[in-house]
Amino acid sequence: MRFIAVVKEDCPTCRLAVPALAEMRSAGLALDVVTQDNPAFPDGLAPRHDADLLESHRLGVEIVPTVVAYDDTGTETARIYGWNTAEWRALSGLSGLGDGLPENMPGCGALNVMPGVAERLALAAGDLKLASREIAVAEEADPHEVAYDRGWTDGLPVIPPTDLRIARMLAGTSRKPDEVVGLVPPNLSPLTVEKAAINAVMAGCRPEYMPLLLGAIEAALEPEFAMHGLLCTLAFSGPLIIANGPVTRRIGMNSGGNALGQGNRANATIGRAFQLIIRNVGGGRPQEIDRAILGQPGKYTFCFAEDESDPAWQPLAQSRGVPAGKSGVTMFHADGVTGFVDQQSRTPEELCRSLSMQLWSVNHPRLARWANAVLVLSPNHYDIFKAAGWGRAEVEAGLIQALKRPVETKLRGYDGHPLGITPEQAEMYADENGMIDKFHPGGLYVVRAGGPGGLMSAVIGGWTGGRNNAEVRPVTRALQEE
Amino acid sequence: MASYTMRDPTAETSAVLRERRPPPAVLAGKRVALLSISKERSDEFMDALEPLIRAAGVETIRFKKPTHTKPAPEAILQGIVEQADLVVEALAD
Numbered sequence: 063m064r065f066i067a068v069v070k071e072d073c074p075t076c077r078l079a080v081p082a083l084a085e086m087r088s089a090g091l092a093l094d095v096v097t098q099d100n101p102a103f104p105d106g107l108a109p110r111h112d113a114d115l116l117e118s119h120r121l122g123v124e125i126v127p128t129v130v131a132y133d134d135t136g137t138e139t140a141r142i143y144g145w146n147t148a149e150w151r152a153l154s155g156l157s158g159l160g161d162g163l164p165e166n167m168p169g170c171g172a173l174n175v176m177p178g179v180a181e182r183l184a185l186a187a188g189d190l191k192l193a194s195r196e197i198a199v200a201e202e203a204d205p206h207e208v209a210y211d212r213g214w215t216d217g218l219p220v221i222p223p224t225d226l227r228i229a230r231m232l233a234g235t236s237r238k239p240d241e242v243v244g245l246v247p248p249n250l251s252p253l254t255v256e257k258a259a260i261n262a263v264m265a266g267c268r269p270e271y272m273p274l275l276l277g278a279i280e281a282a283l284e285p286e287f288a289m290h291g292l293l294c295t296l297a298f299s300g301p302l303i304i305a306n307g308p309v310t311r312r313i314g315m316n317s318g319g320n321a322l323g324q325g326n327r328a329n330a331t332i333g334r335a336f337q338l339i340i341r342n343v344g345g346g347r348p349q350e351i352d353r354a355i356l357g358q359p360g361k362y363t364f365c366f367a368e369d370e371s372d373p374a375w376q377p378l379a380q381s382r383g384v385p386a387g388k389s390g391v392t393m394f395h396a397d398g399v400t401g402f403v404d405q406q407s408r409t410p411e412e413l414c415r416s417l418s419m420q421l422w423s424v425n426h427p428r429l430a431r432w433a434n435a436v437l438v439l440s441p442n443h444y445d446i447f448k449a450a451g452w453g454r455a456e457v458e459a460g461l462i463q464a465l466k467r468p469v470e471t472k473l474r475g476y477d478g479h480p481l482g483i484t485p486e487q488a489e490m491y492a493d494e495n496g497m498i499d500k501f502h503p504g505g506l507y508v509v510r511a512g513g514p515g516g517l518m519s520a521v522i523g524g525w526t527g528g529r530n531n532a533e534v535r536p537v538t539r540a541l542q543e544e
Numbered sequence: 545m546a547s548y549t550m551r552d553p554t555a556e557t558s559a560v561l562r563e564r565r566p567p568p569a570v571l572a573g574k575r576v577a578l579l580s581i582s583k584e585r586s587d588e589f590m591d592a593l594e595p596l597i598r599a600a601g602v603e604t605i606r607f608k609k610p611t612h613t614k615p616a617p618e619a620i621l622q623g624i625v626e627q628a629d630l631v632v633e634a635l636a637d
Contacts, residue, residue: 194551194552194556195551195556196549196550196551196552197552199548199550209550223550252555261553
């Protein structure tokens with residue numbers, strides 16, 4: 063029988079247990095004492111200093127003191143942690159061990175599992191092996207400049223993806239580093255969890271953002287999202303991530319004031335990490351296969367959370383099949399944000415008619431069934447609906463009704479203007495009253511976000527590719543990891 | 545061995561060492577910058593080279609570093625980027 067005890071001087075329970083360790087030694091037991099902090103602690107027991115904490119890591123120590131017992135073949139037979147008189151006596155076989163000590167005292171956290179240390183040790187011990195190739199940075203070179211030179215950035219600086227940062231990012235997901243999340247267009251390159259983590263590091267993500275980032279990627283790689291077409295389009299559009307559920311509150315996403323703007327780390331970096339993955343893993347770069355005529359600033363990052371503070375309002379993800387209480391992500395093909403300012407409408411019907419005017423301008427006021435759209439309702443506009451007892455179903459139905467227009471007013475050539483829908487499209491889309499909708503069925507996504515103080519909302523126009531609604535649709539998915 | 549390493553965020557379809565840009569398929573219509581590094585006889589080399597290039601119907605434009613002992617000033621590099629498609633840098637001696 064042999065014993066190893068792992069202690070640290072900083073721990074009161076370890077200091078309490080020192081006389082017991084001394085008793086075990088003097089009783090002739092084969093006891094190694096391993097100290098995590100002070101090399102001389104405990105005095106007189108000839109401790110072995112675990113300076114790099116690798117021994118503690120390999121032993122799987124989480125609490126100090128930990129005492130591990132081994133049989134003569136070196137196989138672990140028992141393990142105790144903290145101080146408990148009965149347990150220590152049973153392990154050591156010394157019936158009078160620790161006489162006079164309190165019966166029980168919980169241990170302390172071991173240094174090798176302190177935040178940020180465990181990942182370093184996993185790398186040092188070889189438990190975590192990164193597969194991505196190493197890029198050496200010369201002594202005199204600046205890693206930030208190397209990242210630019212290699213074409214890894216979106217134009218803004220990135221956090222250099224070192225092994226330790228990647229290991230810490232991977233700690234944010236239970237998924238294995240070599241798991242393939244999907245094939246990223248345009249090159250259809252396999253995206254491993256490790257590659258996602260590298261790009262998340264560069265974007266500035268925290269590890270706890272990983273489940274949402276991976277969920278967004280999985281949703282975007284569904285065939286109906288047509289990520290390839292979205293990234294190489296001539297149009298303005300880029301991916302918009304709308305997040306719902308507990309994860310948004312857990313990671314501190316912004317659904318309130320300036321939700322569509324700058325300033326929140328999760329909103330900013332999750333959207334950015336997504337786009338870096340498209341760029342770096344997929345190979346989708348501007349002026350190469352990204353053929354955007356103008357693009358839009360949301361192509362750096364476009365991600366926000368829905369305001370779920372009012373239980374009367376059904377969140378977007380739940381309206382699209384994600385179970386209540388679960389986190390979900392909706393991927394939308396987004397052009398930029400258009401402000402909607404209406405400080406006069408006071409009834410739901412007035413507000414719907416007013417919104418319909420703005421919504422018809424998506425892509426062009428004469429184009430029908432040409433794109434989808436997101437309407438971001440601010441709290442003060444939402445209050446008008448809520449006061450009238452309107453929830454999601456009523457708002458969506460009211461908007462659809464208000465968006466109907468006489469089909470002839472959208473035809474090519476109407477009012478002397480060449481742009482519009484074709485007679486064939488008019489025939490296909492007009493209802494029995496000769497009216498046409500702006501959007502395909504289900505093509506308008508209403509979400510709540512923003513701060514109070516103004517009767518303003520936002521329209522996020524959709525990609526022209528949305529006209530082929532059989533092939534191109536926004537996608538909502540529940541997150542694989544909560 | 546460098547003390548600082550990063551991991552490649554890409555699909556690793558290109559070589560670790562960055563490739564040079566490929567040379568143009570044709571010179572016609574291009575403008576070639578002739579950059580003297582101001583070392584002894586750099587200009588002499590350029591003076592011999594320039595008529596050969598021009599005889600092929602290719603435009604040239606001359607640049608000169610203030611001294612061969614230091615890297616070219618940013619203004620010269622930007623001038624070459626703005627005004628030329630290719631560059632010949634003459635060492636000479």
